[in-house]
Amino acid sequence: MKDSIICNDKRCFVCGCPIGLHHHHCFHGINRKNADQDGCWVYLCFAHHTGMEGVHNNRPFDVMLMKISQMVWESKLGSREDFRRRYGKSYL
Numbered sequence: 001m002k003d004s005i006i007c008n009d010k011r012c013f014v015c016g017c018p019i020g021l022h023h024h025h026c027f028h029g030i031n032r033k034n035a036d037q038d039g040c041w042v043y044l045c046f047a048h049h050t051g052m053e054g055v056h057n058n059r060p061f062d063v064m065l066m067k068i069s070q071m072v073w074e075s076k077l078g079s080r081e082d083f084r085r086r087y088g089k090s091y092l
Contacts, residue, residue, distance in 0.1 A: 005039035006072050013042035013065075022049040026069035031087050038077060038086075040069045066091040 006026070011018050021043040025035040035041055042065065048054050055061045070091050074083055084090050 001036045001041070002039040004041050004043075005076055006042050006069055010043060012045035012048055014048040015045060017045040020046050022046065024049055024055055024065070026065045027087060034086055035069075038073060040073060042069075063091065 001023070007013055010021065012021065022045075023041050024044045025032050026040045026042065027035040044055060050056050053061070055065060070083055074080055080090055080092070
């Protein structure tokens, strides 16, 4: 897996907690492999990953991380059209 293009601190992207971290792929399903290759992932603590308010239980939070990831991807790797070709749609 490529280093994250979103953040390189080994802390939860949301709260900064340095323990119990999980990798969260900002794009999932058929795009998980692309997310791995492009570095579109963040560290999340348990609470922000799979807890009650975590990204896997909170669609608005999930969409927010996809939007942030797309903005960073476009700033570092390509255009919006390039993103659409690679990921199938734009989240912005």
